Amino acid sequence: MKNINIKDYSKYVDEKIPKTNYFKNSFRAFIVGGLICTLGQGITNYFNSIGLNNEEVSTVTAIILVFLGAFFTGLGLYDKLGKFAGGGSIVPITGFANSIVSPAMEYKKEGYVLGVSAKMFSIAGPVLVYGYGSAVIYGLLYFLFTK
Amino acid sequence: MAIKKMGNQTVKFSNPPSIISTASIVGPKEGEGPLKDYFDIVLEDDLYGESTWEKSESKLQKKSVNNALNKASLSLSEIDYIFGGDLLNQIIASGYSARDLQIPFFGLYGACSTMAESLSLGAMIVDGGYADKVVCVTSSHFSSAERQYRFPLELGNQRSLSAQWTVTGAGASILSSNGNGPYITHVTTGKIIDPGIKDVFNMGAAMAPAAVDTIITHFNDTGFAIDDYDYIVTGDLAAIGKDILLDMTKEEGLDLTEKYKDCGLEIFDNEKQDTHAGGSGCGCSATVFNGYLYNLLINRKINRILLVATGALHSPTSTQQGESIPGIAHAVSICTNIS
Structure with a gap:
């Protein structure tokens, strides 16, 4: 067989890969992501109406959405929603719950220490590290330039 | 001298081994596919009554070997060697199935090429006169492969359009120095x-x-x-x-x-x-x-x-x-x- 030129081959292979339908994916993500956020807004409005202050309302809304994300992951439904909606169900806080609960369930067979708890953050870990990291940098810049 | 060697990378057998019996077991999804009527066993539950995916995969291998033996009315003691492999780290599906089968075991890793690798080596051993009967077996399991190579099953992500689906299943072939083919x-x-x-x-x-x-x-x-x-x-x-x-x-x-x-x-x-x-x-x-x-x-x-x-x-x-x-x-x- 002739030698393969890696660059040419990679270009040739790229043309063979079926193209993602970005419009369809974005539309689904918009609808599902929008519905999750609307649900969050509904929860917020409800707790506002019964007299909780803004900080308490944010906390309660986050708790409920994280619970729902975890609950539907446990029922084996969130992965199906994710397959349909893509970013629409990954980006909201319910997706964050899914990214923690799904490895926790998957690695339960390896025990509670080296399985569940060690693997729990295998997907969410990088988000936490770089999320907190960038928050610290942003906080420092804010401190330096506004004080 | 390598008298059976032909060209650069090929071996031609002087006493071509016969594949006297085979067996195949697949998971539920494969059992809904176009080839469903050709498999010996289609599982209803891909855990196969076990507590982990890895144990399930190992059982698939063991069962396919036993099935192939039964079809040829052979017993385990009549088999000289087993050539087995799978995708898991340290090929544990094969190791644990061979532990239970108690046949002298060669563990192979050729990723998804392992079936042909096991048939190649099995045939060489039989043709060379080192064995009369050998079993070649390989397996994979969607769920054990996903957790090793990719993501947790319940993670809500989308698969790439060029991605492939790991087959849950095992197949075994018995090669013999005597037989009527193939x-x-x-x-x-x-x-x-x-x-x-x-x-x-x-x-x-x-x-x-x-x-x-x-x-x-x-x-x-x-x-x-x-x-x-x-x-x-x-x-x-x-x-x-x-x-x-x-x-x-x-x-x-x-x-x-x-x-x-x-x-x-x-x-x-x-x-x-x-x-x-x-x-x-x-x-x-x-x-x-x-x-x-x-x-x-x-x-x-x-x-x-x-x-x-x-x-x-x-x-x-x-x-x-x-x-x-x-x-x-x-x-x-x-x-x-x-x-």
Whole structure:
């Protein structure tokens, strides 16, 4: 067989890969992501109406959405929603719950220490590290330039 | 002197071993696919009554070996060696099944090429006079492969369109120095070809050049023509790999279009079963060969095939370290008649 030129081959292979339908994916993500956020807004409005202050309302809304994300992951439904909606169900806080609960369930067979708890953050870990990291940098810049 | 060697990478057997019995077991999804009637057992539950996916996969192997033995009315003690492999780290599905089978064991790792690798080595051992009967077995399991190579099952992400679906299943072949075929007549052992693909969701493209190289070498070494074969069957190149293979072989002057099949495209209906590019895994060529193709051979619907199982020899570690995916393909020439 002739030698393969890696660059040419990679270009040739790229043309063979079926193209993602970005419009369809974005539309689904918009609808599902929008519905999750609307649900969050509904929860917020409800707790506002019964007299909780803004900080308490944010906390309660986050708790409920994280619970729902975890609950539907446990029922084996969130992965199906994710397959349909893509970013629409990954980006909201319910997706964050899914990214923690799904490895926790998957690695339960390896025990509670080296399985569940060690693997729990295998997907969410990088988000936490770089999320907190960038928050610290942003906080420092804010401190330096506004004080 | 290597009197049985032919050309650069091929061996021609002087006493071609017979494949006297085979068995195949698949999971529920494979059991809904186009080949469902050819498998011996279709599982209703892919945990197979076990507590982990790994144990389930190991049981698939054990069961397929026992099934193949039963079909040939043989007992475990009549088997000289078992050649087994799978996709799991340290090939535990094979190790644990061989622990229970108590047959002298050679553990193999050739990723998804393992079925052809085990048939190659098994046939060499039998032809060489080192054994009368050997079992070749391989397996893969969608769920044990996902957790090792990819993501947790319940993670809500989308699979890439070029991704393949690991087959849940195991297949076993019993090779014997005595028998009425189908016979393994030639084996062409592949070299590793690495075309520089790094995308683990595009393994067809990573393995296709290796399959092309092995097929061309096989024809050069043996002097066979394409028309000598009814089918030339690759293991799991799937939709993208198939296109690439047909393009590349054409460039080399071989038009395989009429004769070519791929186990990864035979086992699933990609449109209906949402398997994207097609099936993959050691179990893919193992179940399609031991179920479907063997059936066609013994019923004389076809007479000669070239089984070219393809493997991607990467690991999650090599991928994370930015290495490309080395591809390999081994060819086994199987014929119903050697007179």
